[in-house]
Structure formats: C-alpha cells, structure tokens
Amino acid sequence: MTILLSKSGDLAALHAMNADLHCHSTVSDGWLEPVEVVRRAKTNGVDLLALTDHDELGGLALAAAAAAESGVGFVAGVEVSVSFAGETIHIVGLGIDPGNPDLIAGLRQVRAGRDARARRMSEALAAVGIAGALEGAHRFARNPALVSRAHFARHLVASGVMPDVRTVFDHYLVRGKPGFVEHEWASLEEAVGWIVGAGGIAVVAHPARYRLSAADMTRLLDCFVAAGGEAIEVVSGAHSDDEMRRFATVARQRGLLASRASDFHGEKESSVDLGRCNPLPSDLTPVWSRLI
Numbered sequence: 001m002t003i004l005l006s007k008s009g010d011l012a013a014l015h016a017m018n019a020d021l022h023c024h025s026t027v028s029d030g031w032l033e034p035v036e037v038v039r040r041a042k043t044n045g046v047d048l049l050a051l052t053d054h055d056e057l058g059g060l061a062l063a064a065a066a067a068a069e070s071g072v073g074f075v076a077g078v079e080v081s082v083s084f085a086g087e088t089i090h091i092v093g094l095g096i097d098p099g100n101p102d103l104i105a106g107l108r109q110v111r112a113g114r115d116a117r118a119r120r121m122s123e124a125l126a127a128v129g130i131a132g133a134l135e136g137a138h139r140f141a142r143n144p145a146l147v148s149r150a151h152f153a154r155h156l157v158a159s160g161v162m163p164d165v166r167t168v169f170d171h172y173l174v175r176g177k178p179g180f181v182e183h184e185w186a187s188l189e190e191a192v193g194w195i196v197g198a199g200g201i202a203v204v205a206h207p208a209r210y211r212l213s214a215a216d217m218t219r220l221l222d223c224f225v226a227a228g229g230e231a232i233e234v235v236s237g238a239h240s241d242d243e244m245r246r247f248a249t250v251a252r253q254r255g256l257l258a259s260r261a262s263d264f265h266g267e268k269e270s271s272v273d274l275g276r277c278n279p280l281p282s283d284l285t286p287v288w289s290r291l292i
Contacts, residue, residue, distance in 0.1 A: 011285070019288045020275045021050040021075060022092055022205060022233065022261030026142035027059035028079075029150040031266025033142075034059035037274070038066035038074075046275035048288055050094055050261075052077035055110045056146055057098045075291050078103075079205060080194065081110055081185040084223075085216040086175075088185060090205040091229070092259070093195030095291050100198035107194070110186050111145060118147040120181040121173075125152070128178040130161060149173045150265070165269050175211070188220070192227035201290060202229040203259050206236040207250075208243035221254060231257035231287040235280055237272035238263055248281045258284035 024030030025037050032040065034051060037059075041049045049072050051063045060076045067074035076096050082089040096103060122134035134147075136155030141147045153168035162168045172179040186194075195202040204224055212220060221232075233239075234247045235258075251258045258280050262272040280286055 012282075014286045014289050015280060015282055017047045017286075017288065017292075018045050018275050019048040019260055019286065020046050020262050020264070020277065021048070021077065021094055021203075021259050021287065022052045022079065022236070023049070023264040023274060024053055024079075025051060025059045025063070027056050028053035028143065028146050029141075029148045029265060031268065034063040035066040037264075038063050038070060038072055041067075041274045042070045042072050044273060044275040046072060048073040048075065048292065049274075050075035050077035050092075052079040052092050052094075054079050054090075054146065054148065055081055055107050055114075056143065057104070057107065058143070060098045073292065075288075077200075078107065078195075080107070080191040082188050082191045083183075083185045084188050084220055085212060087210050087212060087216075088183075089188065089210060089220065091188070091191045091195065091224075092203040092205045092233070092261075093191075093198065093200040094203060094231075094259075094287060096195060096198040096200035098198075100194075103194045103198040106186065106190060113183060113185075114146060114148070117181050117183045118152075121149070121152060121179050124181060125172065125179045128172075130156070130172075130179075133179075150269075152179065188223050189227045192224065192229050196228045201231055201257070201287060202227075203231040203233060203257075203287060204229065205233050205261070206238040206263060207232060207247055208236070208239050221250065225254065225256075231259050233261050234258040234284060235260040235278050236263055237261065237270055237277055241278075244278060244281075248284060251284055257287040257290065259287045 137151040153165040
C-alpha cells in the first residue's frame with residue numbers, strides 16, 4: 001500500500017522531504033478519522049505520511065485512498081506493543097503489507113488481551129474512588145476493540161478528575177500508580193518478525209520515553225538488531241533536543257536508519273502537529289530512503 005514517489009539517491013533531497021512516519025487515528029487512540037489525518041497532513045505540507053495505529057491495520061485502506069486522492073505519499077504502518085524488561089515498548093512497522101496473514105494473526109493476538117486489561121484498570125481505579133471508568137473510556141474509543149490508557153485518561157479529564165491527559169498518566173496510569181495494570185504484550189522478537197515478514201522495516205518508536213536503565217537500553221537495541229530491526233526514531237514529538245542528539249548518536253554508532261515522527265494523536269494532546277517536528281540531523285540516512 002506504499003505509494004511510490006520519484007526515487008533519489010541524494011541525501012540532501014531526502015532530508016528536504018517533509019516525512020512524518022508515526023501518527024494515529026480513531027482506529028486506535030487518535031482523535032481524527034483516518035481520512036481526516038491525511039487531510040491535516042496535506043494542509044501541513046507533509047510529503048510522506050505513515051499511519052501507525054496501535055496493534056491495528058483497520059485505517060490503512062481509507063488513509064491510502066485519501067492520500068492517493070490528495071497527492072500525499074503514503075506508507076502503510078503499524079505500532080506494535082511489546083513487553084521488554086518490565087516496560088511496554090513500541091515498535092513501528094513501516095512499508096508493511098496489511099494483508100500479510102502472520103501480521104494479521106499476530107496483531108489479533110496482541111489485541112485479545114486488551115479487553116481484560118481494560119476491565120482490570122477500571123477495577124483498580126474504582127478501588128481508589130473513580131467509578132465507571134470503563135464505561136467512560138468506551139465513550140472515547142471509536143474502535144470498541146481497542147480501549148487504551150489514553151481513552152481512560154480522556155474520560156478522567158472530561159470528568160474533571162485531572163486537568164489534562166499527561167497529568168492523568170502521571171497520577172494514575174503509569175507503573176506504580178493506582179490505575180496501572182501489568183500486561184504481557186508481544187515479545188520483541190515476535191513484533192519485529194511480524195513486521196519483517198510482512199515486508200516492512202521495524203523501527204524503535206520514541207526511545208527516550210522508556211524507563212530503561214542504560215544496560216537495558218543497550219540490551220533492547222542489541223535484541224532489536226538481532227531480530228532484524230533496522231531503524232530508530234531519532235526525531236519524535238516526545239523527544240527533547242538533547243534526546244534527539246542522544247539517539248542520533250545511537251543511530252550513527254549502530255548504523256541504524258533514522259526516522260522522523262510527530263506521534264500525532266490530536267490537536268488537544270500532541271505537543272507536535274503533523275509534519276511540524278524537527279528535521280533529522282543531516283548526516284543520518286532517513287528510513288524513507290527505503291520507502292520511496
């Protein structure tokens with residue numbers, strides 16, 4: 001489902017492209033429908049867009065059709081939830097075949113545990129005086145098969161419990177807080193294998209967000225590369241300038257392709273809009289060199 005653009009071996013020309021290779025729609029935890037995501041990308045001057053909903057492929061056909069109509073280059077993507085060293089890690093797949101049966105089956109397996117997790121989260125929140133959280137989260141989930149922490153957070157904001165989503169996460173939904181529920185997602189090897197098997201490129205998403213020790217981060221990257229992973233998000237809406245420089249160094253040292261992504265969910269929640277994130281450092285090889 002990747003729409004091909006004119007090929008160029010020129011690194012400067014690749015860097016000049018406004019590529020945004022990680023964002024979300026209502027198929028997972030974004031605020032905009034897939035077609036609306038593409039329209040916003042077009043308005044913001046995005047040349048190449050990847051829709052990467054959490055553990056879901058359901059928005060790709062609509063987004064690809066809208067992109068073809070509007071002249072935005074499109075890359076079929078997904079963001080797979082992974083358990084590693086006690087953390088939830090996200091691995092983005094770019095340039096995947098959405099019809100690949102192993103990828104479809106793997107994502108179905110990952111999603112299967114979400115309902116049970118959502119019920120446990122609601123019970124945990126009820127235990128600290130927040131009743132009806134699951135019903136509230138469902139009102140914000142356009143896809144009833146995928147209720148995430150973000151949907152719980154939006155409900156708590158709408159209910160006046162906390163002023164914004166970030167504060168909800170900090171007080172209730174991260175490890176050690178009342179609404180956090182342990183869950184076993186896919187293994188790193190499974191996620192990378194599904195992506196590579198579907199013809200895609202595996203990318204470590206927003207690496208600065210993970211609460212990993214230096215040793216565990218090294219182990220994560222070692223295992224990722226050993227499994228067939230090839231790229232890392234150097235520029236992310238979640239990264240500070242210092243974090244961007246840190247992971248640019250990681251990309252250089254490990255010979256990884258570099259990705260650029262807003263991780264856009266919606267205007268109310270995202271610090272960076274579609275296509276408005278920082279450029280990649282000019283010496284890095286953009287992952288989209290393999291996608292156009």
